[in-house]
Amino acid sequence: MMNQRTLSCIVCPKECALEVSMLDKVVTYISGYSCERGRQYAHDEILCPSRIITTTVSIEGGVCKRLPVRSSSPFPKERINEWMREVKELRVKAPVQVGEVLIAGILGTGTDVISSKSVAQDQ
Amino acid sequence: MERFELAVIGGGPAGLAAALEARQNGIERIILFERERELGGILQQCVHSGFGLHLFKEELTGPEYAERFIESVRQSDIVCKTDTTVLEISGDRTVKAVNAADGFMEIGADALILATGCRERTREAIGIPGDRPAGIFTAGSAQRFMNLEGYRIGKRAVILGSGDVGLIMARRLTLEGSEVAAVVEAMPAPSGLNRNVIQCLDDFGIPLLLSHTVISTIGKERLEGVRIAQVDSRMQPIAGTESLIPCDALLVSVGLIPENELALQAGISTHEDSHGLAVDERMQTDAEGIFACGNAVSIHSLADYVTVQGRLAGRSAASFILDRRGRTELEPMYQDGRHTAK
Missing domain, CATH: 3.50.50.60 (FAD/NAD(P)-binding domain)
Structure with a gap:
């Protein structure tokens, strides 16, 4: 069945209006994007909407109380709550480097949970 | 009174970019004041992603975006005074500040950059x-x-x-x-x-x-x-x-207002409607040698744009300082009369 959907791109604040045409479950045509990231977003948003998820976890012995963390790449939207439950259990000890992998391949996906910040040990 | 070439007030995205840009443009003695314990300003609490799309062509969180600049500042010889509150600035470009380690300090600078950000309504x-x-x-x-x-x-x-x-x-x-x-x-x-x-x-x-x-x-x-x-x-x-x-x-969440108490005390003009500092195309305020950038000038929707403006202020301040230095170096020549028309 032919199907068309209109999306507002969320990759950047330009917010291009995207048109995605589908035949059954296959994306056949995308228009309205002005960069490659936008085209990719339109494609993924139809087939598997994903987001970069960010939160904070507690950190011991660092110069700050909370460590900001994120998913290394977009993570399936409908599993965000599972992601949050898993990440909440995380206990991190300083020092930690930005980009350091804290949970590899969370929930059997290819995305990691990484630190968003370098935190030195508190002297 | 200790003297610097450039003093930057505020260690958020605007101040960090301004200080680094001035350093790259040949300014050697730079001091940066930040009231929080860490540099980065409001970026540190913006743990969501969406920063850096324009500048780095990747989607970063606030702390990651800040760290790119903080790391460069750490590797440079820019003097950073964190946990430090600036009490007063004056039109002749002196800065009075206080912190727990140094106590009260007064420094003089050839140029000032105000990157004091904004407050919430x-x-x-x-x-x-x-x-x-x-x-x-x-x-x-x-x-x-x-x-x-x-x-x-x-x-x-x-x-x-x-x-x-x-x-x-x-x-x-x-x-x-x-x-x-x-x-x-x-x-x-x-x-x-x-x-x-x-x-x-x-x-x-x-x-x-x-x-x-x-x-x-x-x-x-x-x-x-x-x-x-x-x-x-x-x-x-x-x-x-x-x-x-x-x-x-x-x-x-009903809007942001540029935070310009220091500038107002020093008699620097702001826009009546937005409370932002009034600046020219080189980000100079109506006080000579005092520049401004970021949300202290106007509220930006993206940190990337703040960085770009901070860089402009940093470049302008650098050329102001170098220009002045050039003139003072020339002065002895004027004095020996070689340039004086007979």
């Missing part, structure tokens, strides 16, 4: 009637409590105003297990970026009530609820549309 500024119970926050202070201090804001929240900070906090609260009853916006359209409406509200099914406002708060010790009503085109509540939303937290 408060509940008092928009005059919502009601008592002053615990549980009413500006969205940014709630963000700070959650993301930096690790406190829970409330179990059920209402957010007034659909500015970007409010939208982002709606998502944060939901992810952390609080319920967001509604985002209430007096205007007929959301004021934040559409991408934030989609990924912060729509993704989580949070209702956005347009053309509605909070007309009073209920609760004396702790917030118990807010009364909301629909508003007409002149923003006046329409009788008969009132309803009560039980909640224990109200987040107010």
Whole structure:
């Protein structure tokens, strides 16, 4: 069945209006994007909407109380709550480097949970 | 009095970019003042992603974006005074500041850059009637409590105003297990970026009530609820549309105001309507040698744009300093009379 959907791109604040045409479950045509990231977003948003998820976890012995963390790449939207439950259990000890992998391949996906910040040990 | 070539006030995205750019343009003695313990300014509490799309062509969180600049500053010889409050600046470019380690200090500089950022408009500024119970926050202070201090804001929240900070906090609260009853916006359209409406509200099914406002708060010790009503085109509540939303937290996200107390004390001009510093095309204020950038000039929707403006201010300050130095080096030649027409 032919199907068309209109999306507002969320990759950047330009917010291009995207048109995605589908035949059954296959994306056949995308228009309205002005960069490659936008085209990719339109494609993924139809087939598997994903987001970069960010939160904070507690950190011991660092110069700050909370460590900001994120998913290394977009993570399936409908599993965000599972992601949050898993990440909440995380206990991190300083020092930690930005980009350091804290949970590899969370929930059997290819995305990691990484630190968003370098935190030195508190002297 | 210790002398520097350049003093930068504020260690957020604007100040960091300005200091680094001036350094790259040949300014050697730079001092940077920051009131928090860490550099990075408000970026440190913006743990969400979406920073750096323009500058780095990748999607970073606030702390990651800040760290790129902080790392460069650390590797440079820029003197950073964190945990330091600037008390006063003057038109002749002296800075009075205080911190626990150095005590009171007074420094002189050839040029100043003001990168003091902005503040949030408060509940008092928009005059919502009601008592002053615990549980009413500006969205940014709630963000700070959650993301930096690790406190829970409330179990059920209402957010007034659909500015970007409010939208982002709606998502944060939901992810952390609080319920967001509604985002209430007096205007007929959301004021934040559409991408934030989609990924912060729509993704989580949070209702956005347009053309509605909070007309009073209920609760004396702790917030118990807010009364909301629909508003007409002149923003006046329409009788008969009132309803009560039980909640224990109200987040107010109703705009940002440039923070320019230091500049005002020194008699530097601001725009009457926006409170932003009045600057020329090189980001110089009406005080010679005092430059400004970032949200202290006008409210930016993206940190990337703040960085770009900070760099411009840094370049301008550098050429001002080098230009002046050039002139003072020339002066002895003027004095020996070789350039004096006979």
